[in-house]
Amino acid sequence: MKQLLILGAGTAGTTVANRLRKMLDSQAWGITIVDQDARHYYQPGFLFLPFGLYSQRDVMRPKTRFIPGGVELVLAQIEAIQPEQNRVRLVDGRSLSYDFLVIATGCRNDPEATPGMLEQEWRKSIFDFYTYEGAQALGEHLRTWDGGRLVVNIVDYPIKCPVAPLEFLMLSDWFFQKKGMRERVEITFVTPLEGAFNQPISSRYLGGILERKGVKVVPEFMVEHVDPDAKKLVAYDESEVAFDLLVTVPLNRGDAAINRSGLGDELDYVPVDMQTFQHPKHANIFVLGDAAALPTSKAGSVAHYATDCFSENFVRHLRGQSMQSRFDGHGTCFIESGFGKALMIDFNYEVEPLPGYYPLPGIGPFALLKESRLNHWGKLIFKDLYWSYLVKGHDLGVPPLMSMTGKRRETSEA
Amino acid sequence: MGSRVIAGKEVQLTENGFLVDPQDWTREMALEIAKEEGIEIMTEAHWGIIDFCRQEGLEAGKAPSLRAIVNGTGVSMKALFELFPKSPDKKVALISGLRMAARCI
Numbered sequence: 001m002k003q004l005l006i007l008g009a010g011t012a013g014t015t016v017a018n019r020l021r022k023m024l025d026s027q028a029w030g031i032t033i034v035d036q037d038a039r040h041y042y043q044p045g046f047l048f049l050p051f052g053l054y055s056q057r058d059v060m061r062p063k064t065r066f067i068p069g070g071v072e073l074v075l076a077q078i079e080a081i082q083p084e085q086n087r088v089r090l091v092d093g094r095s096l097s098y099d100f101l102v103i104a105t106g107c108r109n110d111p112e113a114t115p116g117m118l119e120q121e122w123r124k125s126i127f128d129f130y131t132y133e134g135a136q137a138l139g140e141h142l143r144t145w146d147g148g149r150l151v152v153n154i155v156d157y158p159i160k161c162p163v164a165p166l167e168f169l170m171l172s173d174w175f176f177q178k179k180g181m182r183e184r185v186e187i188t189f190v191t192p193l194e195g196a197f198n199q200p201i202s203s204r205y206l207g208g209i210l211e212r213k214g215v216k217v218v219p220e221f222m223v224e225h226v227d228p229d230a231k232k233l234v235a236y237d238e239s240e241v242a243f244d245l246l247v248t249v250p251l252n253r254g255d256a257a258i259n260r261s262g263l264g265d266e267l268d269y270v271p272v273d274m275q276t277f278q279h280p281k282h283a284n285i286f287v288l289g290d291a292a293a294l295p296t297s298k299a300g301s302v303a304h305y306a307t308d309c310f311s312e313n314f315v316r317h318l319r320g321q322s323m324q325s326r327f328d329g330h331g332t333c334f335i336e337s338g339f340g341k342a343l344m345i346d347f348n349y350e351v352e353p354l355p356g357y358y359p360l361p362g363i364g365p366f367a368l369l370k371e372s373r374l375n376h377w378g379k380l381i382f383k384d385l386y387w388s389y390l391v392k393g394h395d396l397g398v399p400p401l402m403s404m405t406g407k408r409r410e411t412s413e414a
Numbered sequence: 415m416g417s418r419v420i421a422g423k424e425v426q427l428t429e430n431g432f433l434v435d436p437q438d439w440t441r442e443m444a445l446e447i448a449k450e451e452g453i454e455i456m457t458e459a460h461w462g463i464i465d466f467c468r469q470e471g472l473e474a475g476k477a478p479s480l481r482a483i484v485n486g487t488g489v490s491m492k493a494l495f496e497l498f499p500k501s502p503d504k505k506v507a508l509i510s511g512l513r514m515a516a517r518c519i
Contacts, residue, residue, distance in 0.1 A: 265482070266481045
């Protein structure tokens with residue numbers, strides 16, 4: 001019996017395990033999936049936790065519910081991948097052999113990479129919201145916070161879900177207005193980039209949306225360290241931003257096991273073929289989701305579309321046929337903008353977010369690069385689609401490759 | 415997208431001002447772009463970074479990330495901000511005739 005080993009049971013790993021279990025003969029193929037955490041998280045929902053819009057049951061379920069029969073779930077920490085031996089060592093001393101390996105170990109927050117961040121003020125006046133624990137702790141803090149300088153900061157790119165910090169800012173404006181304390185909160189966005197929007201067309205359509213919501217933007221600020229006593233961010237060029245409450249997006253990097261295996265780039269992401277996900281040196285290794293070093297966003301939708309393309313291709317590959325489906329870096333994201341509205345973007349490696357409608361021209365129902373109530377309802381409904389269909393590997397009927405249908409082409413390129 | 419003459423050579427530029435074809439790049443062009451970016455004198459330390467970026471990034475047409483430059487050259491992040499003030503990632507990409515990593519939005 002041949003062995004397919006999947007590392008990581010998050011969005012990409014769980015979806016691909018479900019897909020391939022249906023597509024591969026169970027007499028001929030064993031499938032094993034490894035993860036260190038018994039809980040599956042709906043990560044886009046973390047954004048809503050600090051504002052009391054979601055609670056634990058919206059974002060967390062036991063992993064076992066999403067692993068299909070015929071797939072063995074191993075709960076363990078990965079020590080290292082040994083590609084020459086076709087083997088993965090676990091921290092508990094066990095070894096798992098494979099014929100094919102799918103790496104879907106995702107990316108993680110690394111607050112330790114920034115001096116001063118993980119010290120006495122961590123989760124007292126310095127919070128993250130990209131982890132379940134961080135988002136819950138921030139929600140607890142916001143319940144009784146009486147205002148001051150709220151600073152939202154991105155340490156460096158790339159980050160998982162690059163729109164979530166913008167959503168956090170816009171939801172903060174709504175949240176403090178609703179609480180009747182907006183005038184007591186100064187909201188500042190501190191980014192290492194030139195501004196909040198860095199694609200020409202997005203910035204034409206959305207530039208100024210944060211300022212209209214009373215958010216001050218501090219661009220080109222790359223944090224060198226946090227001073228937890230003086231409560232300020234200090235940049236490499238020695239400029240400073242003071243805060244009363246810091247909501248930071250710490251440095252994002254791939255799993256530590258990727259580093260220990262010597263398979264990663266400078267941030268522990270694994271370089272792979274951008275169309276087939278195949279490792280350039282090891283033909284029986286594929287990398288899906290946030291773990292891959294690809295020039296597209298680290299987002300659940302990208303992982304979902306990638307898994308669609310990969311699963312078809314992988315079965316062809318096993319039959320000795322050439323891999324036909326060429327992934328285009330496609331992603332589709334809702335961007336919550338507060339007051340019951342949201343925006344939507346749809347893009348790929350080559351095409352930046354464009355205005356128009358998705359998926360049907362002129363009808364939508366979703367409006368691209370524009371606020372609408374329907375976009376907001378789409379975002380809310382998506383949570384149930386995720387839990388009931390997407391991670392279970394059911395077809396959502398959305399084509400994995402991006403379509404220009406419904407989009408208005410404008411003159412620009414990245 | 416448009417064209418411009420830099421250091422006596424007509425080149426195509428993207429909307430963000432990056433060279434469309436990194437093969438168009440010359441060292442004279444780098445000096446002129448550096449001046450426009452506020453770097454009057456390109457020292458040996460500046461050239462060390464630009465040469466590294468050309469070497470590592472030419473094939474993909476994209477400048478390496480600041481972290482990759484730090485790892486590859488041993489020059490500290492702080493020194494990169496001193497050599498190419500404010501936004502070293504953008505400045506090294508512009509001066510070395512390469513593009514920056516794509517941004518989502």
